[in-house]
Amino acid sequence: MKKATVLSLVLLVLSAFRLMEFSSSAIPAYFPRPVQEEVWQLDSNKVELGRVLFYDPQFSADEMISCASCHSPYNAFAHTDHAISHGVFDSIGFRNAPALFNLAWQSLFMHDGAAHDLAAQALAPLNSELEMASSVELLLKRMNLSPLYRYLFQKAYRDSTPSVARALESLSAFQLSLISTKSKYDKMRSGLLIFEDQEERGLALFEENCAACHPAPLFSDYAFRSNGIALNEELRDSGRYFVTAESEDLYAFKAPSLRNLKYSFPYMHDGRFTKLRAVLNHYSPKNGDLSKSPLKRVLSEKEKTDIIAFLATLNDPTFVFNPRHAYPKWILSFNTKSYE
Ligand code: HEC
Numbered sequence: 001m002k003k004a005t006v007l008s009l010v011l012l013v014l015s016a017f018r019l020m021e022f023s024s025s026a027i028p029a030y031f032p033r034p035v036q037e038e039v040w041q042l043d044s045n046k047v048e049l050g051r052v053l054f055y056d057p058q059f060s061a062d063e064m065i066s067c068a069s070c071h072s073p074y075n076a077f078a079h080t081d082h083a084i085s086h087g088v089f090d091s092i093g094f095r096n097a098p099a100l101f102n103l104a105w106q107s108l109f110m111h112d113g114a115a116h117d118l119a120a121q122a123l124a125p126l127n128s129e130l131e132m133a134s135s136v137e138l139l140l141k142r143m144n145l146s147p148l149y150r151y152l153f154q155k156a157y158r159d160s161t162p163s164v165a166r167a168l169e170s171l172s173a174f175q176l177s178l179i180s181t182k183s184k185y186d187k188m189r190s191g192l193l194i195f196e197d198q199e200e201r202g203l204a205l206f207e208e209n210c211a212a213c214h215p216a217p218l219f220s221d222y223a224f225r226s227n228g229i230a231l232n233e234e235l236r237d238s239g240r241y242f243v244t245a246e247s248e249d250l251y252a253f254k255a256p257s258l259r260n261l262k263y264s265f266p267y268m269h270d271g272r273f274t275k276l277r278a279v280l281n282h283y284s285p286k287n288g289d290l291s292k293s294p295l296k297r298v299l300s301e302k303e304k305t306d307i308i309a310f311l312a313t314l315n316d317p318t319f320v321f322n323p324r325h326a327y328p329k330w331i332l333s334f335n336t337k338s339y340e
Pocket residue numbers: 054065066067068069070071085086087088093094095096097098099100108109110111112121122125126130131132171175
C-alpha cells in the first residue's frame with residue numbers, strides 16, 4: 001500500500017472516532033429513516049461549537065437573547081413563559097416558539113414550512129428585528145474577537161478563523177443531535193415494560209382518532225393541515241398559505257410531534273392552549289359539535305382522560321434533562337489566556 005493511502009486510512013479511522021456515538025444508537029429500529037442524513041455522522045466537535053453558539057446571547061443586538069432564550073432545554077427547546085415569543089428589547093413576535101427535537105425527520109421548518117434548510121434557518125431569528133435584531137456581520141465580528149470561538153473552530157474545522165457558513169453548519173449539527181427516543185412509550189415498544197390499563201385504552205383511542213395526523217413513532221407526519229382551530233383574530237395568521245398562496249393551505253399549520261408535551265406548553269402555533277384538557281376539548285367540544293373538528297366521533301370525558309394518560313407516556317425526561325444539551329458550563333472556566 002502506498003504511504004498516502006495508509007495515511008488517509010488512518011485519518012479515516014481517527015475521524016470516525018470523532019463522530020458522535022449516540023447518533024445511531026439513539027435511533028431505535030422502529031423509527032423511519034431520517035431525512036437529514038447527516039444525523040448518522042455528526043461530528044462531536046461541530047456539535048459542541050453549535051451548542052456554544054446556541055446558548056450565546058452576544059449575537060443579538062442587545063446581547064441579551066440567545067437561541068436558548070426562546071428554545072429552552074427544560075421545555076424540550078420550546079418556550080413556556082408566553083404564548084407568543086419575546087425577542088430583543090422585549091419585542092413581541094408572531095408565533096409560539098416550537099419545541100426542537102427529532103428535527104432530522106423533518107424537511108420543512110417553521111409552523112408554515114417557510115424554511116427548508118436547517119442551517120440557513122438560523123439566519124431568520126438572527127436577522128429578525130423582533131427576535132435577535134442582529135446580522136451575519138455582527139456574528140462574524142463577535143466570533144472573531146473571541147478566543148473561545150477560535151479554539152472551537154480549530155477543534156471542529158482545524159482552522160481557527162471563524163466563518164459564518166461553518167457557524168451555521170455547527171448550529172445545525174447541534175440541533176440535529178437533539179434526539180428524543182427514550183420515553184415510556186419507547187420502553188414499551190422495546191419490550192422493557194408494559195402499559196397500565198388506562199394508557200393502553202388511551203393508545204387505542206389515540207390510534208383511532210389522532211394517529212392519522214400524529215402517527216407513531218414520531219407522533220407527527222410533519223404535514224401541513226388545519227386541525228380546525230378558530231382563526232386568531234388578533235394575529236390573523238394565514239399559515240402555510242403565507243408560503244404557497246394555495247387556497248387549500250389557508251390556515252394550515254405543521255402538525256407538531258406530541259412527544260414531550262409536558263414540557264412544551266402552551267400549544268398550537270399561537271400558544272392558545274395551556275392545558276391538554278383544553279386541546280382535547282377543542283377536538284371534541286363538550287357540546288358535541290364536531291363541525292370544526294377533524295374527529296369523526298365525540299369523545300367522552302373519560303376517553304379524553306385516557307388519551308391524556310397515553311400522551312404522558314410520550315414525555316422523555318432523559319432528553320429534557322440531558323446535560324449534553326444544556327448550557328455548556330465548561331466555557332465559564334475556559335482559559336482565555338492560552339488562546340489569545
Ligand atoms: C425571540 C424568540 C426566538 C429566538 C431568539 C429564536 N427562535 Fe427559533 N423560533 C421561534 C419561533 C417563534 C419559531 C416559529 C416561527 C414560525 O413558525 O414562523 C421558531 C422556529 C425555529 C425552528 C423551526 C422548528 C420547527 O419545528 O419547524 C428552528 C430550527 C429554530 N427556531 C432554531 C433557532 C435557532 C438556531 C435560533 C438562534 C440562532 C433561534 N431559533 C432563535 C422563536 C425564536
